[in-house]
Amino acid sequence: VSTTIACLLYPGLTALDAVGPLQVMSGLERSDPEFSVVTVAATQGEAIASDAGVRLVASHQYADVPDPDVLVVPGGMVGTMRALTDPELLSYVRQAATSARWIASVCTGSLLLGAAGVLEGRRATSHWIFRHVLRELGAVPVAERWVRDGHVITSAGVSAGIDMAFDLVTRLSDRSAAVTISQMLEYDPQPPVRRSEWFVPSDDVNTARCRDLLLELMAPSPLRDRLTAS
Amino acid sequence: VSTTIACLLYPGLTALDAVGPLQVMSGLERSDPEFSVVTVAATQGEAIASDAGVRLVASHQYADVPDPDVLVVPGGMVGTMRALTDPELLSYVRQAATSARWIASVCTGSLLLGAAGVLEGRRATSHWIFRHVLRELGAVPVAERWVRDGHVITSAGVSAGIDMAFDLVTRLSDRSAAVTISQMLEYDPQPPVRRSEWFVPSDDVNTARCRDLLLELMAPSPLRDRLTAS
Numbered sequence: 001v002s003t004t005i006a007c008l009l010y011p012g013l014t015a016l017d018a019v020g021p022l023q024v025m026s027g028l029e030r031s032d033p034e035f036s037v038v039t040v041a042a043t044q045g046e047a048i049a050s051d052a053g054v055r056l057v058a059s060h061q062y063a064d065v066p067d068p069d070v071l072v073v074p075g076g077m078v079g080t081m082r083a084l085t086d087p088e089l090l091s092y093v094r095q096a097a098t099s100a101r102w103i104a105s106v107c108t109g110s111l112l113l114g115a116a117g118v119l120e121g122r123r124a125t126s127h128w129i130f131r132h133v134l135r136e137l138g139a140v141p142v143a144e145r146w147v148r149d150g151h152v153i154t155s156a157g158v159s160a161g162i163d164m165a166f167d168l169v170t171r172l173s174d175r176s177a178a179v180t181i182s183q184m185l186e187y188d189p190q191p192p193v194r195r196s197e198w199f200v201p202s203d204d205v206n207t208a209r210c211r212d213l214l215l216e217l218m219a220p221s222p223l224r225d226r227l228t229a230s
Numbered sequence: 231v232s233t234t235i236a237c238l239l240y241p242g243l244t245a246l247d248a249v250g251p252l253q254v255m256s257g258l259e260r261s262d263p264e265f266s267v268v269t270v271a272a273t274q275g276e277a278i279a280s281d282a283g284v285r286l287v288a289s290h291q292y293a294d295v296p297d298p299d300v301l302v303v304p305g306g307m308v309g310t311m312r313a314l315t316d317p318e319l320l321s322y323v324r325q326a327a328t329s330a331r332w333i334a335s336v337c338t339g340s341l342l343l344g345a346a347g348v349l350e351g352r353r354a355t356s357h358w359i360f361r362h363v364l365r366e367l368g369a370v371p372v373a374e375r376w377v378r379d380g381h382v383i384t385s386a387g388v389s390a391g392i393d394m395a396f397d398l399v400t401r402l403s404d405r406s407a408a409v410t411i412s413q414m415l416e417y418d419p420q421p422p423v424r425r426s427e428w429f430v431p432s433d434d435v436n437t438a439r440c441r442d443l444l445l446e447l448m449a450p451s452p453l454r455d456r457l458t459a460s
Contacts (some may be wrong), residue, residue, distance in 0.1 A: 007283070008285070009252075009284070014253065015249045015252065015253055016249055016250065016252075016253035016415070018284065019245045019246055019249040019250075019251075019282060019284065020246065020249075020284040022245065022246075022283050022284055023244065023246035023281075023282045023388065025283075026281060026282040026283055029283075037282065037283035038282050038283050039284045045277075045308045046280070047275075047287040051253075051256060052239070052249060052252040052255075052256040052267065053246065053252050053255075053256055053259075053267035053269050053289060054237070054239070054252055054282050054286050054287065054288070054289070055279040055286070055287035056285070056286060056287070057285035057286070058284070058285065058289060059283060059285070070244035096372050097340045099273065102316065104238075107416075111303055127416065128416060141361060144420075156413070156416050157414070157415060157416030158415040158416060158417075159254065159392070159416055159417045159418075159419060160416055160417045162389070162419070163420050163421060164359055164420060166421065166422040166423060167422050170422065175423075178422060178423050179423050179427050179428050180428070182423040182427070182428050183428035183429075183430075184387070184388070184419065184454070185246070185385030185387060185388040185389045186337075186357065186386050186388060186389055186390055187388075187389045187421050187423070188389075188421070188425040188429075189389060189392070189421065190375045190391060190393050190418050191393060191396065191412065191418070191419065192393060192396040192397050192400065192408060193396060193405075193408050193417070194408050194413040195418040197286045197408070197409050197412070198412050198413035198414075199413075199418075215326060
């Protein structure tokens with residue numbers, strides 16, 4: 001193995017933020033022994049609560065994978081806001097970002113990248129409700145499904161991590177790998193609900209109603225103070 | 231709580247088959263205390279290997295949730311073929327199917343429904359490579375993203391479970407719940423690879439090449455003997 005793809009796990013994460021990209025990347029591992037897909041948490045073997053009725057157990061702890069080639073940072077709601085004050089987690093992300101070929105986030109995982117100092121001056125995205133908060137972390141918020149700036153790739157809310165992971169597969173291997181994995185996962189989505197039924201235009205996000213929701217979700221977070229002060 | 235939505239976990243499952251629907255259904259739980267989303271396995275608390283670099287821990291064991299209102303059965307490759315010979319698992323599925331309002335499968339999870347006797351005479355689907363095998367289990371194979379026949383809903387490969395789960399949300403609650411959850415998960419997929427690049431027409435699936443792949447994947451399965459005999 002010479003390319004290690006790691007996904008960070010932490011309490012309260014959104015399960016699909018991690019498992020979507022993990023499933024796509026695991027297709028690479030299956031077809032090419034060059035790749036290894038692992039999960040990394042503060043403590044190896046511990047069952048980590050997610051927000052979806054299932055707990056997740058990482059294959060490794062931080063010290064085992066100090067310099068992954070790729071690090072994917074999932075998001076979440078209250079769990080992610082708590083993680084913003086976890087110095088060990090932020091230090092792991094900061095360290096990995098200095099050596100990784102690609103550092104990626106899904107949903108509010110980009111807030112963790114920002115808190116670790118990885119997004120300074122970079123174009124980035126996040127879950128639509130949180131996107132404009134990236135500015136408080138030094139980033140330039142962009143309303144796209146996923147955004148690449150240098151070696152940093154951030155994606156929009158939850159399900160966007162799957163699309164981003166296919167893009168990463170193409171960059172790590174080639175387009176034919178992405179085609180094969182699409183075929184194995186039958187990735188031909190047929191959403192029963194169309195985007196037009198729920199889409200909130202960028203200009204409408206930073207309204208009082210969204211701000212209240214945001215502050216409620218951010219209750220345990222230091223970002224909350226920055227936002228209420230600004 | 232009066233509606234329990236359970237997802238079965240077993241060794242070697244495809245992680246996204248379980249976590250996709252779990253994440254969608256958890257949106258129901260978050261907005262309405264009527265719903266509870268749980269995971270069920272033979273042994274509660276045990277870390278169960280998946281095919282995606284992460285282990286999963288179920289919140290409950292079979293005896294805790296004998297009659298869920300909804301049961302989702304995920305698929306996988308070798309792990310699922312092994313599960314076809316697990317009498318305790320098949321008995322749990324058979325029992326749940328008699329009382330559940332909805333019994334659902336993702337990907338090759340439909341082979342488990344078939345082995346449990348739930349698909350007899352029903353229209354059903356599965357991962358495209360395995361779809362025609364459903365006939366050996368008494369079902370009528372259908373090439374659709376997801377198929378409903380009575381209270382049984384089967385879906386195609388891996389990612390199809392997410393689309394199916396949104397349909398289930400509408401049936402369990404209403405369309406507005408599916409819209410809200412689509413918004414929270416930003417379910418507006420933008421696949422980097424189009425279906426036309428990998429789609430295998432139904433008539434081409436049951437060829438010698440596919441059959442070899444199938445028999446290889448089915449190595450530990452009793453279905454293999456049926457197929458090689460037929």
